[in-house]
Amino acid sequence: MLDIVGLTASIGDKAILNGIDLSVPAGEIHAIMGPNGSGKSTLGYVLAGREDYTVTGGSVRFENQDMLAMTPEARAAAGLFLAFQAPIELPGVNNANFMRTALNAIRRAHGESELDAVQFLKLARAEMKRLSMDAEMLRRNVNVGFSGGEKKRNEVLQMAILRPRFAVLDETDSGLDIDALKIVADGVNSLRGPGFSALVITHHQRLLDHLVPNRVHVLAGGRILRSGGPELAKELEKNGYGAMLAEAA
Amino acid sequence: MNAISVPEGAAGFLARFAAMQGRLPGDSTLRAAAAEAFRALGLPGASRGRRVEAWKYTTLQPLGGMSFRSAEPAGKIAIPDSPARIVFAGGRYREDLSTAVPGFACFADQPDFGELSWPDRDPMVALNTMLAEDGAILTVPAGIDAGIVHLIHAGIDGTSAHPRHMIRLGGGARLTLIETSAGSGRYLHNPVSEIHVADGAVLTHVRIQTDGTEAFHLATIYAAVAAGGTYDGFTLNIGGRTTRTEIHATLNGPGAIAHLNGAQLLTGSQHADFTSVVRHAGPKGTSRQTIKNVLAGHSRGVFQGRIEVARGAQGTDGYQMNRALLLSPDAEIDTKPELEIFADDVKCSHGATVGELDAEQLFYLRSRGIPDNEARSILVRAFLAEALDPVTNDIARGLLEDAVALWWEGQAG
Ligand SMILES: Nc1ncnc2c1ncn2[C@@H]1O[C@H](COP(=O)(O)OP(=O)(O)OP(=O)(O)O)[C@@H](O)[C@H]1O
Ligand SMILES: [Mg+2]
Numbered sequence: 072m073l074d075i076v077g078l079t080a081s082i083g084d085k086a087i088l089n090g091i092d093l094s095v096p097a098g099e100i101h102a103i104m105g106p107n108g109s110g111k112s113t114l115g116y117v118l119a120g121r122e123d124y125t126v127t128g129g130s131v132r133f134e135n136q137d138m139l140a141m142t143p144e145a146r147a148a149a150g151l152f153l154a155f156q157a158p159i160e161l162p163g164v165n166n167a168n169f170m171r172t173a174l175n176a177i178r179r180a181h182g183e184s185e186l187d188a189v190q191f192l193k194l195a196r197a198e199m200k201r202l203s204m205d206a207e208m209l210r211r212n213v214n215v216g217f218s219g220g221e222k223k224r225n226e227v228l229q230m231a232i233l234r235p236r237f238a239v240l241d242e243t244d245s246g247l248d249i250d251a252l253k254i255v256a257d258g259v260n261s262l263r264g265p266g267f268s269a270l271v272i273t274h275h276q277r278l279l280d281h282l283v284p285n286r287v288h289v290l291a292g293g294r295i296l297r298s299g300g301p302e303l304a305k306e307l308e309k310n311g312y313g314a315m316l317a318e319a320a
Numbered sequence: 321m322n323a324i325s326v327p328e329g330a331a332g333f334l335a336r337f338a339a340m341q342g343r344l345p346g347d348s349t350l351r352a353a354a355a356e357a358f359r360a361l362g363l364p365g366a367s368r369g370r371r372v373e374a375w376k377y378t379t380l381q382p383l384g385g386m387s388f389r390s391a392e393p394a395g396k397i398a399i400p401d402s403p404a405r406i407v408f409a410g411g412r413y414r415e416d417l418s419t420a421v422p423g424f425a426c427f428a429d430q431p432d433f434g435e436l437s438w439p440d441r442d443p444m445v446a447l448n449t450m451l452a453e454d455g456a457i458l459t460v461p462a463g464i465d466a467g468i469v470h471l472i473h474a475g476i477d478g479t480s481a482h483p484r485h486m487i488r489l490g491g492g493a494r495l496t497l498i499e500t501s502a503g504s505g506r507y508l509h510n511p512v513s514e515i516h517v518a519d520g521a522v523l524t525h526v527r528i529q530t531d532g533t534e535a536f537h538l539a540t541i542y543a544a545v546a547a548g549g550t551y552d553g554f555t556l557n558i559g560g561r562t563t564r565t566e567i568h569a570t571l572n573g574p575g576a577i578a579h580l581n582g583a584q585l586l587t588g589s590q591h592a593d594f595t596s597v598v599r600h601a602g603p604k605g606t607s608r609q610t611i612k613n614v615l616a617g618h619s620r621g622v623f624q625g626r627i628e629v630a631r632g633a634q635g636t637d638g639y640q641m642n643r644a645l646l647l648s649p650d651a652e653i654d655t656k657p658e659l660e661i662f663a664d665d666v667k668c669s670h671g672a673t674v675g676e677l678d679a680e681q682l683f684y685l686r687s688r689g690i691p692d693n694e695a696r697s698i699l700v701r702a703f704l705a706e707a708l709d710p711v712t713n714d715i716a717r718g719l720l721e722d723a724v725a726l727w728w729e730g731q732a733g
Contacts (some may be wrong), residue, residue: 119687123679147689159684172356172698173688180689229688 072268073096073118073237078129079293080117087113089293090129095237098265102279102304103272105290106312111272112156115239118144118270119153122257133237148180149171150236154226154243156272161213166225167195170214177233198231201261202254219246228256234262238269244278256281273281276308291316327362329384333480334359336452340390344453346431354449356440361443374442377622377654378564378593379697383536388480388508390453397474400500403471406456410507411481413454421469427455432486434514436542442566444538448482448512455484455511458497462490462518468498468715473511475503475535485513488585489521489549496524498716502559504532513541517549519573524552526716528723531559535587540566547573549601554711555582556720557592564593570597571605571633580609583707585727586619586651593622600628600663604635612707613644614700615651616731625670626658633663640670645677645703647731704728 073095080088089225095101105111117124118131120143131138138146149200151202167188175185181248182311186194192209199206204224214222223243230238240259244252259269259282279287279301289296291312296319307315326334337355344351364372365379389409399417406424407417413426439449460466475481489495501509509531517523522544531537537560543551555565569578584592598607613621623642633643644653657670677699685695704724712715 119683121683121687142692143683143686144689144691144695147687153687155684159680161684161699161702163705164698169685169688170696172694173685173690176691176694177689221680233688 072134073270074132077128078131079127080113080124082124086127087124087293088117091293091295092289093295095268095270097268099285100259100263100269100271100282102284102287103237103270103290104287104304105296106275106309106316111290112241115153115156115241115270115272118239119143119151147178147233151248152230152233152235152238154223154230154238155239156241156245158222158226159171160215163217164213166211166213167192167209170195170229173229174232175187190313195228195232198228202228202231203250204228208254220248220251223247224251227255230262231258236266236268238262238267239272240269241272242274243272244273244275245273252278253281266305276304279304289315291319322457326359327367329363329366329380330358330601331729332387333447336390344451346433347455350433350439351450354446357440358446358450361446362441368496374595374624376624376656377620378591379418380536380538380562382562383508386506389478391476391479391481395476397476399472399474400470404468407472407474408454408456408481408483409474410476410479411453411483412431413456421458423461423466425437425457427457427486428453430457432457433484434486434542435566436514436570437512437540442540444510444564444566445512445540448484448510448540451480451482452512453482454483455486457486459488460490460495463492465494468496468713471497471499472623473501473509475501475505475507475509475531477505477507480508483511485511487513487515487523489517489523491518492520492523493518495553496526496713496716498719499525499527500530500719501528501537502530502532503535506534507532508536508538510538511540513539515541515543515551517543517545517551519546519599520548521546522550522552524713524716525554526711526713526720527553527555527565528719529555529557529563529565530557530723531563533559533561533590535560537563539564539707541568541584543567543569543578545569545571545573545576545578547575548575550577550579552577552579553581554579555594555721557582557584557586557594558621558723560590560592562591566595568597569599569607571600571602571607573602574604576602576605577712578605578607579605581628581710582611583704583724584613584621585704585724586613586621587616587731588619589617590619591622592620593624595622595624597626597628598638599630600633600636600638601630603633605633606637607639610707610710611642612703613642613653614646614647614704615644615653617648618648620652620654622654622662623672624656624658626660627668627670629661629663629666629668631662634665636663636666636668638668639668642672644672645673645700646674647700665709697728701728
């Protein structure tokens with residue numbers, strides 16, 4: 072579904088991604104772990120099309136489309152979703168309107184009819200119920216005054232409403248209480264199926280207990296250092312990155 | 321004084337005063353003094369080599385080259401439908417278009433120049449004092465809630481209007497005054513308003529300026545607030561070629577409150593100047609000012625805000641913020657905050673932000689599938705929605721939102 076080959080990217084003069092090779096087949100969930108500053112979020116941003124990163128080489132194909140040539144909105148319409156590590160606050164923008172505008176933009180791009188406010192609220196309330204979220208959050212401004220955990224849940228809600236084909240979850244589990252962690256995992260698991268894949272960036276084994284990944288990759292210094300099965304995450308939890316980094320050096 | 325010393329641009333107005341002097345209502349000595357002051361001051365920026373600090377960023381030079389007449393007494397104009405409305409067209413009261421509003425009299429019948437204004441110092445106030453033919457004299461007696469009153473001004477092509485308004489609220493009285501100024505063609509609207517808010521009274525004053533793109537709108541407001549009283553002002557400037565909103569608010573009694581908020585949405589080569597002077601004369605007063613500007617095209621926004629705290633005004637709390645969103649590299653904002661503090665127990669802050677749309681916010685929206693132009697529109701409207709936040713009256717808020725939506729449609733289309 073997603074094929075990354077030799078991807079290099081920099082910000083200003085600073086190279087951050089130094090040749091990423093990674094394929095996520097349809098229906099699979101892959102985890103990415105790695106030390107702070109190793110380039111995990113950068114990979115997410117580059118996939119989503121953030122313009123302040125310069126792609127200096129390599130390719131990203133998403134279901135046979137050249138993703139690097141597409142605008143961020145075209146990538147979203149094609150089915151990509153990035154749950155931000157630090158979700159952005161939008162003062163003055165109502166949360167429900169924001170999500171409805173996004174959903175309708177994507178529906179429009181697919182030639183589908185738009186949802187009116189009533190239809191949308193019905194859909195949103197149902198998703199919120201499944202995610203044990205308070206419907207009051209729809210009336211607030213996007214992420215403004217939300218607690219850390221509420222912001223993460225709001226990202227998961229957007230994912231549930233937009234129903235992407237490929238989700239990148241950037242530390243969506245950080246800052247969540249134990250119950251919320253389970254809800255987030257359930258949210259991802261409910262989308263799981265042959266037409267859905269995900270890249271889950273995390274520092275913790277716990278999420279991966281609920282969301283058993285097909286593969287685990289270790290990103291360090293802007294490269295995939297090692298890949299393995301779910302047991303690799305457990306090994307890291309026990310031994311840390313030190314030994315692995317030393318071995319690679 | 322001989323004719324050669326008349327400053328550029330002032331001659332036409334002075335000639336009109338000379339012609340109609342005998343027919344104007346009210347204190348003729350005051351008018352003659354105002355005419356002398358106007359002759360000496362001239363139009364700001366009109367005379368070469370003369371610069372006045374209070375008019376640092378705004379010139380009325382283009383106005384000087386134009387000639388205006390007084391409005392004819394009647395004529396067809398479109399008027400919004402509202403139950404309590406006082407309608408003026410070209411500076412004249414239009415009884416046929418107005419409704420009966422308790423406590424209202426027109427200036428032509430009961431001229432009242434008040435005591436707060438400075439015709440000897442402010443040229444546009446001198447011009448108004450010299451030429452005022454009519455205006456709204458509105459009195460709300462102590463303890464009365466007068467609800468909402470609409471004060472509507474229609475500009476008429478080729479005319480200059482100098483209405484003189486006087487609003488007095490007695491102790492504990494309440495009023496929501498919604499003032500609109502609109503019209504088409506080339507005209508000058510030069511109102512002076514004097515406002516007295518007595519002990520514990522609350523005036524909500526919402527001004528919506530959507531004058532035509534060739535119009536000049538030069539308004540001066542003087543407000544005096546007594547103990548525990550509130551002057552809650554909000555001005556939306558959308559129209560006009562050159563506009564200036566100059567507000568002088570004096571907080572006299574302990575615990576007086578003044579809000580001088582506003583938003584300016586400009587495009588093309590529009591120029592809008594928001595100038596305020598807040599005087600904390602009594603103790604424990606609160607003043608709040610947030611001005612938001614959205615500037616497109618070659619437009620220019622100005623905010624000059626001055627807070628003065630007198631020696632006895634202990635416990636003063638003053639806040640002032642000017643924000644600008646520049647939608648074009650050719651748009652410009654000028655900000656001049658000034659604090660003059662003579663008391664020691666005072667909390668005063670001011671700030672300014674100038675920027676383009678936030679790149680992270682824009683990316684967040686686009687990453688959700690929202691196209692770039694739609695995402696930009698959402699962020700501008702969000703900035704504007706926040707600008708309207710201080711206005712809590714539903715009817716006023718609705719009118720402001722409509723005006724803003726219409727402006728934004730014009731930008732997008
Ligand atoms: N705008 C920027 N300007 C300069 N350096 C940047 C910028 N954005 C990211 N970097 C640098 O790029 C490197 C990778 O950052 P990135 O956020 O991708 O790390 P990460 O792996 O997600 O880390 P964490 O686990 O802490 O979230 C870091 O050294 C970071 O400081
Ligand atoms: Mg990160």
